[in-house]
Amino acid sequence: xxxxxxxxxxxxxxxxxxxxxxxxxxxxxxxxxxxxxxxxxxxxxxxxxxxxxxxxxxxxxxxxxxxxxxxxxxxxxxxxxxxxxxxxxxxxxxxxxxxxxxxxxxxxxxxxxxxxxxxxxxxxxxxxxxxxxxxxxxxxxxxxxxxxxxxxxxxxxxxxxxxxxxxxxxxxxxxxxxxxxxxxxxxxxxxxxxxxxxxxxxxxxxxxxxxxxxxxxxxxxxxxxxxxxxxxxxxxxxxxxxxxxxxxxxxxxxxxxxxxxxxxxxxxxxxxxxxxxxxxxxxxxxxxxxxxxxxxxxxxxxxxxxxxxxx
Numbered sequence: 227x228x229x230x231x232x233x234x235x236x237x238x239x240x241x242x243x244x245x246x247x248x249x250x251x252x253x254x255x256x257x258x259x260x261x262x263x264x265x266x267x268x269x270x271x272x273x274x275x276x277x278x279x280x281x282x283x284x285x286x287x288x289x290x291x292x293x294x295x296x297x298x299x300x301x302x303x304x305x306x307x308x309x310x311x312x313x314x315x316x317x318x319x320x321x322x323x324x325x326x327x328x329x330x331x332x333x334x335x336x337x338x339x340x341x342x343x344x345x346x347x348x349x350x351x352x353x354x355x356x357x358x359x360x361x362x363x364x365x366x367x368x369x370x371x372x373x374x375x376x377x378x379x380x381x382x383x384x385x386x387x388x389x390x391x392x393x394x395x396x397x398x399x400x401x402x403x404x405x406x407x408x409x410x411x412x413x414x415x416x417x418x419x420x421x422x423x424x425x426x427x428x429x430x431x432x433x434x435x436x437x438x439x440x441x442x443x444x445x446x447x448x449x450x451x452x453x454x455x456x457x458x459x460x461x462x463x464x465x466x467x468x469x470x471x472x473x474x475x476x477x478x479x480x481x482x483x484x485x486x487x488x489x490x491x492x493x494x495x496x497x498x499x500x501x502x503x504x505x506x507x508x509x510x511x512x513x514x515x516x517x518x519x520x521x522x523x524x525x526x527x528x529x530x531x532x533x534x535x536x537x
Contacts, residue, residue: 229255230499233285235304236296237261237270239378240318244293247495249274254499257288262296286311291341291502293495294318298382302327309334314341316498319394320386320522321515328519332512341501343508344515345494346394352465352488354395357458360469360483361399366452367434369396372442375415379440383418385411385526388438393525394510394518395449402430404521411529414441424525458483 230253234245237259248256258277261267271278279285282304285292291314294304302322305315309331321344322328335342348354369392379387405427411419421439428434447462457470467483494509501508 227253229253230291230502231255231257231289232499233257233259233279233282233289233292235260235282235285235292235294236318237263237267238295241293241295242270243491244295244316244495245270245274245276247492248293249276251496251499253503258285260285283307286313289313291316291499293498298323298379298386302331305331306334309338309340309342312338312340314498314502316343316345316495317515318345319347319515320382320390320519321512322519323382323386325516325520325523328512328516332516335512339505341498341505341508342512343494343498343501344510344512344518346391346510346515346518347490347494348391348395348462349398349510350488350490350493350497351462352485352490353460353462353467353483355488356483356485357460357467357469360456360458361451361453363453364399364432364451365454366450367396367399367432368450369434369436369438370446370448371437372439372444372446374442374444375420375440380416380418383411383422383526383529384420384438384440385422385424385522385529388440389422389424389436389525390518390522392436392438392449393521394514396426396434396436397514397517397521399451400428400430400432400434402428402432405429407521407524407528409525409528410532411526419526419529422525422529426521 248254256276260279260282267278293316295318371388409424411422414420420441424436426434449460451458460467465487471479473479
């Protein structure tokens, strides 16, 4: 079986994890890495016994697929360059910063018949996978995604940095049109919102509450899904899940959901490589990425309007 030739653009904190996963896959040849910090890319290339390049264009004639893990503002131009060269792309979230750029990328993907996967990691979380069969008629959903400040991802609003994970999960469960959105945000440590809350009502009556913060004492990654006959609790951090079920007229029964803990990034990358090899659609498609991005941008716009009512 021929190895898939892969490159990684962006070798910062998270990009290094992509490189680590690729370097351990027998079916992959890690051709090289690129970063604007040449010292960093040189160091990483030596650590993982691959080549470093000073510019992503140097990978064009050397790879079949690429992970783009650079800063969000650079996603569009770099992804576009690779797609125009006929190279399959795994693009970290958020895919881009506006819908025009997102739609242009998808247009290129469709015209050239390429594999394009958006890096919504929680879709590969063991607890999410274990509860898929249980979530069928959500009526109230509550997400909490909190983290201490790390200084990473601050080039974008916390909605694009953190909430977009939960927006993607929410939209994977609910196909109904959105009826209304109410959102608030607060900048604390950066010029963008570092804390945000959104309340989303769907036409089918489901109401979702999403709270995110990168100004927290500890990490929290949870979802509560209330349905007519049960409540499902998912802890994405510990990869544990449970279900509270109605029993009789006034009783309840709690059961733990069996979860096979996963390495979400490894599963995501393996799925991407399999898609490249089989020429099939990615698990998290560009269209799904656009849908999540569109809702995230609506939330951000509402927050900005409330903060600057005269603008």
